[in-house]
Amino acid sequence: AQSVAQPEDQVNVAEGNPLTVKCTYSVSGNPYLFWYVQYPNRGLQFLLKYITGDNLVKGSYGFEAEFNKSQTSFHLKKPSALVSDSALYFCAVRTSGSARQLTFGSGTQLTVLP
Amino acid sequence: DTGVSQDPRHKITKRGQNVTFRCDPISEHNRLYWYRQTLGQGPEFLTYFQNEAQLEKSRLLSDRFSAERPKGSFSTLEIQRTEQGDSAMYLCASSLGPKETQYFGPGTRLLVL
Numbered sequence: 300a301q302s303v304a305q306p307e308d309q310v311n312v313a314e315g316n317p318l319t320v321k322c323t324y325s326v327s328g329n330p331y332l333f334w335y336v337q338y339p340n341r342g343l344q345f346l347l348k349y350i351t352g353d354n355l356v357k358g359s360y361g362f363e364a365e366f367n368k369s370q371t372s373f374h375l376k377k378p379s380a381l382v383s384d385s386a387l388y389f390c391a392v393r394t395s396g397s398a399r400q401l402t403f404g405s406g407t408q409l410t411v412l413p
Numbered sequence: 414d415t416g417v418s419q420d421p422r423h424k425i426t427k428r429g430q431n432v433t434f435r436c437d438p439i440s441e442h443n444r445l446y447w448y449r450q451t452l453g454q455g456p457e458f459l460t461y462f463q464n465e466a467q468l469e470k471s472r473l474l475s476d477r478f479s480a481e482r483p484k485g486s487f488s489t490l491e492i493q494r495t496e497q498g499d500s501a502m503y504l505c506a507s508s509l510g511p512k513e514t515q516y517f518g519p520g521t522r523l524l525v526l
Contacts, residue, residue, distance in 0.1 A: 335517070342417070342504055342517040343456070389455050398469045399511040400446060403455025 301326045303390045305404035312380050313412050320375040320407045322390030331393040332373040333401065334364055336386045343389065349373060360384070380411045415439070417518035419505050425524045426495055433491045434521045438507030445488050446515060447480060449473065450502040462488060463511075495525045 303324045312318045324330055331350055335343040347358025354366045364375045375388060387408050391401040418437045426432050438445050443464050448456035459478070460470045464485040474480075477495075482488040492499055502522050506515040 333514075340522070342419075342519040343506075345514055345516060348514060391455070397511070398458070398461050399444075400458035400461060400469075401448075401456070401506075401515060402458070405453070405455050 301392050301394055301402050303332075303392050303402060303404040305388075305390055305407045307407050308405070309408045309410070311410045311412060314382055315379050318377050318380040318384070318409065318411070320388050320390075320409060322373045322375065322404060324371050324373060324390075324392050326392055326395075328395050330366075330371075330373075331395075332364075332366065333391040333393065334358065334362070334373075334375050335389045335391060335403075337389065337406075338386050346375070346388075382411045382413050385409055385411045417505055417507050417516055419503075419518040419521050421521060422519060423522050423524075425526065427526050428497060429494055431491065431493045432495060432523065433489055434503055434523075436488045436490070436505030436507075436518060438486070438488070438505070439516060442507035442509050442516075443485065444508040444511060444513075444515075445482055446506040446508075447488070447490055448504040448506065450504055450520070451500075456504050459490075492523075495523075497525045499523060500525045 333348045334346040337343050347356050349356050349366045357363045387406050389406050390404045420435045446461045447459040450456040462482040477493045480490045502520045504520045505518045508515045
């Protein structure tokens with residue numbers, strides 16, 4: 300079975316500082332990894348994905364993620380946080396079966412303090 | 414560019430009533446997924462369609478739940494005889510194909526009293 304873990308329920312960072320939201324995964328075979336962001340009472344917005352290729356993936360709104368196969372991690376990063384980045388972030392892995400559904404972590408609430 | 418839309422955005426119902434939600438995917442997306450998200454958790458897969466065919470259902474989808482996608486465009490999710498445990502956000506997502514990115518709608522938040 301495939302799974303992802305987000306070890307931090309809450310991350311606080313000061314505006315202008317770099318941010319990291321952690322994600323580790325467990326899959327059989329090649330991992331297909333995603334980050335989504337959710338604002339209050341809204342659906343999920345796609346940020347970025349890793350399928351293959353460069354370990355550093357760039358996405359929307361200045362976010363990037365680093366794929367590390369040896370550590371089975373896919374941490375989300377941003378060099379300089381904005382207050383508007385405050386939201387709930389989900390890491391997900393896509394299954395390799397016919398459905399190709401997403402399996403999500405439990406989410407990390409990011410709060411950027413002004 | 415229209416994204417995935419869902420209707421209604423909010424639904425309050427009494428236990429035992431039936432409810433139906435609608436999802437309109439992005440045009441030409443032939444894959445459509447339904448997920449359920451409870452408070453403090455990530456979304457969980459319920460079912461998916463490839464065009465009009467429903468190809469897989471999660472064990473989370475009890476017999477009280479039924480989903481359709483009659484013409485391979487919009488989809489409906491019906492819950493019969495609702496229970497308080499059905500209270501959740503129901504999310505719809507669509508993708509161009511099985512290996513493409515899934516894009517989510519705003520969700521329908523259901524509260525069963």
